Amino acid sequence: MTNVLFVCLGNICRSPMAEAIFKDLVAKAGLQDQIQVDSCATSSEEEGHQPHPGARKVMAAHGLDYSYMHSRPITRQDFDWADYIITMDSQNMFNLNQMAPPEDRPKIHLCLDILPDKRGQEIPDPWYTHRFEYTYQVLQSALPAWLDKIKAH
Ligand code: 4NP
8 A cells, every 4th residue: 555645735725636636546547445645734724624615616627526625734643654745835845844753754745846847846826826727737747647656666
């Protein structure tokens, strides 16, 4: 079993969309029994909340299920559980590297680092841009490469 955890600041915009997209990719590849997917927040600001209405609208438009999702902050057990911790921006990277037990720090990655021509770039935060569909498209451009990498291991 490989466990993949998507993390952003609030767990209501970017990481829920990443979780839904990646679960769909895993299901389409028939790998549900081998890859588990979850998401969480670096902050407890939005704890208990459903995804943002803009994220819900985009996920619904793409046929993705978000009905079970509620924001939650990352815990010590998440660092242990996850094999891949995929983050959206450099602030997430900084915060998680501060929080993570040292042995779990190598699990923490920046989402767009998987694409050679997008290394070091951030997933735009629709909380600020209001461009939920664009963020969905950027995630959709990167996540198949993460599945390829995980399958290769
Ligand atoms: P997310 O977006 O990290 O992609 O879920 C945000 C959600 C909430 C806040 C900022 C970004 N906030 O400041 O509460």
